[in-house]
Amino acid sequence: MRATGWKLLGIAAALAAAGVLIGLYVGKLTTDAGSPTYTVPVTQSGGHAVVDLKIETVAAVGPQLSPGHPDYVSYLIQNTAGKWLRRTVWKLPANATVHVTIYNFDGASGLRNPLFARPQGVDGNVMTVDGKKLDVLPPDDASHTFAVPAYGLVVPVAPVADDAKNPCGYAPCPMSNAHRTIQFTFHTGKPGHYRWQCFVPCAAGWIDGFGGPMQTIGYMDGFLDVL
Amino acid sequence: MSAPAATAPADRRDHGRRVVVAWIALSLVATPIVAFVLGPNLPPGNGSAQATEQVFDNTWMTAIVTPVICLLLVFFVYALSQFRHTGGQLVDGPPLRHDNQVQVLWIAVTAVVVMFLAGFGSYELLQNGAGGGQGPSPIAVPSGQKLQVQVIGQQWEFTYRYPSYGGVETSDLVLPADTQIELHVTSLDAIHSFWAYELGVKADANPGVDNVAYVKTKGPRTIHVRCAELCGLWHGYMFDQGHVVPQAQFDAWIKTQQKNYAAVMKYLPKYAKSYYPDPQRRAG
Numbered sequence: 273m274r275a276t277g278w279k280l281l282g283i284a285a286a287l288a289a290a291g292v293l294i295g296l297y298v299g300k301l302t303t304d305a306g307s308p309t310y311t312v313p314v315t316q317s318g319g320h321a322v323v324d325l326k327i328e329t330v331a332a333v334g335p336q337l338s339p340g341h342p343d344y345v346s347y348l349i350q351n352t353a354g355k356w357l358r359r360t361v362w363k364l365p366a367n368a369t370v371h372v373t374i375y376n377f378d379g380a381s382g383l384r385n386p387l388f389a390r391p392q393g394v395d396g397n398v399m400t401v402d403g404k405k406l407d408v409l410p411p412d413d414a415s416h417t418f419a420v421p422a423y424g425l426v427v428p429v430a431p432v433a434d435d436a437k438n439p440c441g442y443a444p445c446p447m448s449n450a451h452r453t454i455q456f457t458f459h460t461g462k463p464g465h466y467r468w469q470c471f472v473p474c475a476a477g478w479i480d481g482f483g484g485p486m487q488t489i490g491y492m493d494g495f496l497d498v499l
Numbered sequence: 500m501s502a503p504a505a506t507a508p509a510d511r512r513d514h515g516r517r518v519v520v521a522w523i524a525l526s527l528v529a530t531p532i533v534a535f536v537l538g539p540n541l542p543p544g545n546g547s548a549q550a551t552e553q554v555f556d557n558t559w560m561t562a563i564v565t566p567v568i569c570l571l572l573v574f575f576v577y578a579l580s581q582f583r584h585t586g587g588q589l590v591d592g593p594p595l596r597h598d599n600q601v602q603v604l605w606i607a608v609t610a611v612v613v614m615f616l617a618g619f620g621s622y623e624l625l626q627n628g629a630g631g632g633q634g635p636s637p638i639a640v641p642s643g644q645k646l647q648v649q650v651i652g653q654q655w656e657f658t659y660r661y662p663s664y665g666g667v668e669t670s671d672l673v674l675p676a677d678t679q680i681e682l683h684v685t686s687l688d689a690i691h692s693f694w695a696y697e698l699g700v701k702a703d704a705n706p707g708v709d710n711v712a713y714v715k716t717k718g719p720r721t722i723h724v725r726c727a728e729l730c731g732l733w734h735g736y737m738f739d740q741g742h743v744v745p746q747a748q749f750d751a752w753i754k755t756q757q758k759n760y761a762a763v764m765k766y767l768p769k770y771a772k773s774y775y776p777d778p779q780r781r782a783g
Contacts, residue, residue, distance in 0.1 A: 382778030390763040408762040481781035
C-alpha cells in the first residue's frame with residue numbers, strides 16, 4: 273500500500289475511534305450521567321421481593337460527596353454499611369414492595385403546584401411524618417417531593433423548622449442533627465427505566481429555584497432501574 | 500482562451516413532449532395511490548373530529564403535491580438518461596431566454612398551487628382551529644356546549660383541572676367520548692407544549708398565558724400525551740397516557756377524583772386561566 277493510502281487509513285481509523293468515544297460519552301450523558309448505579313439490597317417475604325430504601329435529603333451535599341458542587345441540594349441513599357452515598361440511579365426488583373424512609377434535614381421551600389401536597393401512588397395514599405399519618409402537607413411547608421411520575425407517585429417531604437436547633441450544615445448529616453422522618457410504601461411494577469424527581473423548586477440561588485441540582489442527574493433526580 | 504460557443508443540439512427529438520407524456524402517465528398512477536391508499540393511513544389517525552380533518556387535509560395536500568413530485572422525478576430521470584455526457588469536450592447547452600410561454604406557464608401554475616393551498620389551509624383552520632392552540636381569544640370557535648379542561652404544564656408533568664367539577668385537579672387526563680372539549684393550556688414554569696397525538700391537538704403551554712384549543716372526541720381510546728417543547732432535563736420523559744371513555748365512566752371517574760383529592764382541594768388556588776405561583780425562598 274502506498275504511503276498516501278496508509279495515511280488515509282490512519283485518519284479514518286482515528287476518526288472512527290473518536291466517533292466511538294464521543295458516542296460512548298453521549299450515551300453515558302443521556303442515561304445515568306452524574307450518578308453511578310446503586311443496587312438496592314432485596315429481601316424475600318413469602319416469596320415476594322421486599323426492599324427497604326433509606327434516603328435522606330440535605331440542603332447542601334458538601335465537599336466530601338460532591339467536590340464540584342458542595343452547595344447543591346441533594347438526595348442521598350444509605351448502603352447496608354450505613355454509609356450515605358450520592359447515587360440517584362437505583363436498581364430495584366420488579367413487582368416488589370418498597371418501604372421508603374426519608375430523613376429530611378432541609379427546610380421548607382414550597383410547592384409550585386399544591387396538587388403535589390397530597391401523597392399519591394403509595395399505599396393508602398398516606399405517609400407517616402415522624403410517626404404520624406398524614407394525607408396532605410400544607411404546600412408552603414413542602415421541603416421536597418419524591419415523585420415517580422410513571423407510577424403516579426408523589427410524596428411531599430415535611431421540612432425542618434427554620435428555628436430548629438442543631439441544623440445540619442453539610443452532608444452527610446448525622447441523626448443528631450434536626451431532621452424529619454417520612455415513611456411510605458409503594459410497589460414497583462413491570463421492568464423499566466423510570467425517572468424520579470423533586471417537584472419543589474429547591475435549588476438555592478438559581479432562577480425560580482429550578483436550575484443547578486434540579487437540572488442535573490445525581491442530585492434531586494435520577495432513575496429507578498426496575499429489573 | 501474563450502469558451503467554445505454554444506451550439507444547438509444535433510438531437511432534435513421532442514424531449515418536451517416525451518417528458519410531459521411520462522409525467523401525466525406517472526401522475527395518473529401515483530396520485531390515486533397517494534390519495535386513496537396512503538392518505539387514510541397518514542397521521543394522526545381518527546381519534547377526534549380534528550384528527551380526522553387533519554388526515555383529510557394531509558391527504559389532499561399530499562395528493563396535490565404528488566404531480567409536482569412526479570414532474571421532478573420524470574425530468575430528473577429523463578435528463579440523466581437522455582442528456583448524459585459521454586465524452587468529448589464539455590460545453591454548455593443553448594441558453595433558454597425570453598420564452599414567454601414557459602415563464603407564464605411556470606408563474607401561473609405555481610401561483611395557482613400556492614394560492615389554493617393557502618386558501619384551503621386557511622379555510623380548514625377557521626373551521627374549529629384544527630386542534631391547534633389559538634391563544635386566549637380564539638377566532639375559530641365551534642358551536643355547542645363544551646367541557647372545559649385546563650392543561651397545566653410544569654417541569655416535568657402535565658396535570659389537568661376540571662372547572663365544571665369544582666376545579667378538581669388530577670395527574671391523569673380522562674375525557675368523555677363524543678364530547679366537544681375546550682382545552683385551556685398554560686404552564687407554571689417553563690414553556691411546554693401539550694401534544695395529544697391521537698386527538699390531533701398540539702398547543703403551547705406558556706406561563707401566564709391561556710392558550711385555548713378545541714377538540715371533539717370520538718369513541719373510547721387510549722391517547723398518548725407528550726411535551727413537544729424542549730423544557731429542561733426531563734423533557735424526554737414528559738409523556739403520559741390519557742383516556743377517552745364513555746360518559747358514564749367519565750362521571751364515575753370524576754367523582755372518584757373529587758373524593759381522592761378532597762384533602763388537597765383547600766390548598767389549590769381558585770380556578771383561573773393562568774397562575775403565578777411564587778415559591779421564591781430558594782430562587783436566586
